[in-house]
Amino acid sequence: MNNVIKLAGERANICRKRSSPHIFRHFYAVQCILNGIDIYTLSKLLDHSEISTTHRYLQSLEDFELINKAMPSSPLMNLNRR
Structure with a gap:
């Protein structure tokens, strides 16, 4: 597989x-993750037996990427939309 890649x-x-x-x-x-999939679903897709293995992928993301991902669903950031 490595040679094919x-x-x-x-x-x-x-x-x-x-x-x-x-x-x-x-x-x-x-x-x-950046497109909104939850870590539990991703863990299943990657066939990880432990969620901690999948959690490592979150550590590779920059803070601004996590903030941008979280803002649309943040209740505090969306108070004016009600």
């Missing part, structure tokens, strides 16, 4: 970045 990276002209199954899995997990 490397070959796909080369064909996509991705030379300066590492490409591996782990990198793609990490990218998928982070994008899911």
Whole structure:
């Protein structure tokens, strides 16, 4: 599988970045989180036996990314919309 991923990276002209199954899995997990999937569903999708394993993906996000994700559902930030 690793060779297939490397070959796909080369064909996509991705030379300066590492490409591996782990990198793609990490990218998928982070994008899911940023697009609103809850950590429990993501944990099931990734077939993690412990939620703490999935929680590691949250640690790779920057604070501003988490804030931007949280703002639309924050009751305090949406007081004027009622």
